[in-house]
Amino acid sequence: MLLETRQLSRTFGGVHAVDRVDLAVAAGQAFGLIGPNGAGKTTLINLISGHLRADGGSVLLDGATVTRLAPHELTARGIARTFQGVRLFKGLTVFDNVLVGRHARLRSDVVRRLVPRRSRADPDRERAMGLLERVGLRRRAGALAGELAYGDQRRLEIARALASEPRVLILDEPAAGMNPSESGRLRELMRALVAEGITIVLIEHDVGLVMGTCERVAVLNFGRKIAEGSPAEVRASAAVREAYLGAEDVA
Amino acid sequence: MDAIADFLATYSTTFAIVGINALLALSVWLTLYAGQLTLGNAAFMAIGAYTSALLGRHLGAPFPLALAAGAVAAAALAAPLGLTVFRLRGVYLAIATLAFGEVVRVILLATPITGRGQGLNGIPPKTELWHIYLSLAVVAYVLWRVQGSIAGRAWAAIREDEVAAASQGIAVRRYKLAAFVLGALLAAWAGGLSAHVTFSIDPNDFAFTKAVQILVFAVVGGIPNVLGPVLGATVFTALPELLRPFKDYRDIFQGAILLAVIIYLPRGIVTLAELRKTRRLAEIGAADVA
Secondary structure, three states: OOEEEEEEEEEEOOEEEEEEEEEEEOOOOEEEEEOOOOOOHHHHHHHHOOOOOOOEEEEEEOOEEOOOOOHHHHHHHOEEEOOOOOOOOOOOEHHHHHHHHOHHHOOOOHHHHHOOOOOOOOHHHHHHHHHHHHOOOHHHOOOEHHHOOHHHHHHHHHHHHHOOOOOEEEEEOOOOOOOHHHHHHHHHHHHHHHHOOOEEEEEOOOHHHHHHHOOEEEEEEOOEEEEEEOHHHHHHOHHHHHHHHOHHHOO | OHHHHHHHHHHHHHHHHHHHHHHHHHHHHHHHHOOOOOOOHHHHHHHHHHHHHHHHHHHOOOHHHHHHHHHHHHHHHHHHHHHHHOOOOHHHHHHHHHHHHHHHHHHHHHOHHHOHHHOEOOOOOOOOHHHHHHHHHHHHHHHHHHHOOHHHHHHHHHHHOHHHHHHOOOOHHHHHHHHHHHHHHHHHHHHHHHHHHHOOEOHHHHOHHHHHHHHHHHHHHOOOOOHHHHHHHHHHHHHHHHOHHHHHHHHHHHHHHHHHHHHHOOOOHHHHHHHHHHHHHHHHOOOOOO
């Protein structure tokens, strides 16, 4: 397994936001994480990406325990993520946002820059441009990130995350605020990334998008994993229907 | 030629202070560019001034060595301090660093070797104008090149959004600490130079007023590039001299200029030519120093 959580837990003042969750994401898989509002999806992601400390349990990346690592160390090891509600560097250009995303793969250039030389072709800049091309933002490279339309900001955030050459890409509600044609293109992008060998963990409210993209889906409710399996299996699960529709409708 | 020589001789102290203030403004630029408001640089300046003066007096240390020792002492103190205070943000960080400045001032007031309240007198005038302006040229060039480097972009990213910066693989605390320690080093270097210009120093030269003054130089000049702090320091140091004929109204003029810049050029004097960008940044609600 590329990414695993074992009995991962986190409480906030007595509330079990994430309660002994086991997940196992295989390399090259698109893994979906769904659940009603407040089910603990984003908390779980924050635990995995190091933005929150776990109270118990562990996170494993490629078999190694990474539970206590800081976010920047996890990025260096190959976990990249986007944020629910988008967190771009609004005052920097679109292009610089992607360059910053490459930080984990760059070596310090301060000394080199003190002696100015004629500019050579810079593979990192070309790569950043290539990523912008890929998400359809090449023409906006010089704009300020905060000036982009909301859907474009989401795509820029994905390009920025890809710049770190992640093994696991965690997308927290990437389709929120996108129109159907945009989310269709997002689905194509995710499929292409999986085809390239990138593992995706997708958190989404749009159950259709998850079911259409992911080979495996886990369902959270009140911090607990209540179901896991193929989209068809999850759809058939009584526990899932109960979580989404309420107990009475199940009978 | 004689006229120029006369002019330089008459105003050489002013030129020296302009250069030193520019160095101080650049020292606080480092942390401001990374989005961190720190007010400890007057204290680091004091450490540089006292260390270099005392080393010269009691051990006969050569001037460059005494300057360097002062800078290293300040940096050595800034590292553990930074590790502690960078748990705080925004105004809390500013207050913590200000408190550190007060502690340094009180220690200087109470210690026999630093001359207590009288300070140190008869410091030999070893600083030449070219020492100051060579330092300034080197520092400004290095910071300009650093700004466009990977480290400079990392600082900008931290200023815009710390959580997202960490997520891009940036070791946020390490970068903040580096900015703080480098700023301390630079402020202490400037402090050493200034002690050997002014003949005497006492603890109140490095108090709250000085800390705020350094901040005003940098903010009024502008943080978006390294010319800003240099320009801010120049304007605010030379202005009192230029306004000498209107001596009684000098403070009013200065206050009015400060207000006008903050209201009409919130990103500083150097951004006069990019008012449109200022408006765009304001519209998207970005951190307002970029």
